[in-house]
Amino acid sequence: MHEYSIAYDIYLTARRCADDYCATAVTIVYVEVGSLSMVNPDQVSFLFEAIAKEDNHPALAKAKLMCETVLPKTSCVCGYTGDEIYVCPVCGALPTVVKGKDVMVTRLEIEVGDDDGNDVKTENMEG
Numbered sequence: 001m002h003e004y005s006i007a008y009d010i011y012l013t014a015r016r017c018a019d020d021y022c023a024t025a026v027t028i029v030y031v032e033v034g035s036l037s038m039v040n041p042d043q044v045s046f047l048f049e050a051i052a053k054e055d056n057h058p059a060l061a062k063a064k065l066m067c068e069t070v071l072p073k074t075s076c077v078c079g080y081t082g083d084e085i086y087v088c089p090v091c092g093a094l095p096t097v098v099k100g101k102d103v104m105v106t107r108l109e110i111e112v113g114d115d116d117g118n119d120v121k122t123e124n125m126e127g
């Protein structure tokens with residue numbers, strides 16, 4: 001099940017970040033979903049919440065996924081860049097997909113400490 005392993009990876013990324021920053025809560029996990037990844041964002045969100053519930057990590061109990069669909073970007077050996085994924089409009093070769101195939105966590109919103117409650121930090125990451 002493709003979506004399950006993706007949701008699990010996202011969950012592990014969020015949990016590792018929560019531990020690294022001693023977060024009391026991860027509130028939102030921003031995820032880019034490439035439109036060529038063949039992944040259903042609703043299903044990933046659902047599975048993410050199911051995994052969080054089962055793992056029962058206190059910082060991730062309320063975490064929600066925010067999925068953003070990313071349109072493909074391609075480049076070609078001739079120098080073309082754009083969104084044609086099958087045929088380069090300049091030279092007719094098969095372009096290389098540089099964006100739009102992957103699913104990745106881009107940012108997390110977390111809460112740290114209990115003094116001022118809403119200290120939200122963001123974390124940029126890859127993969």
Ligand SMILES: [Zn+2]
Nearest residue numbers: 076078088091
């Ligand atoms: Zn080309």
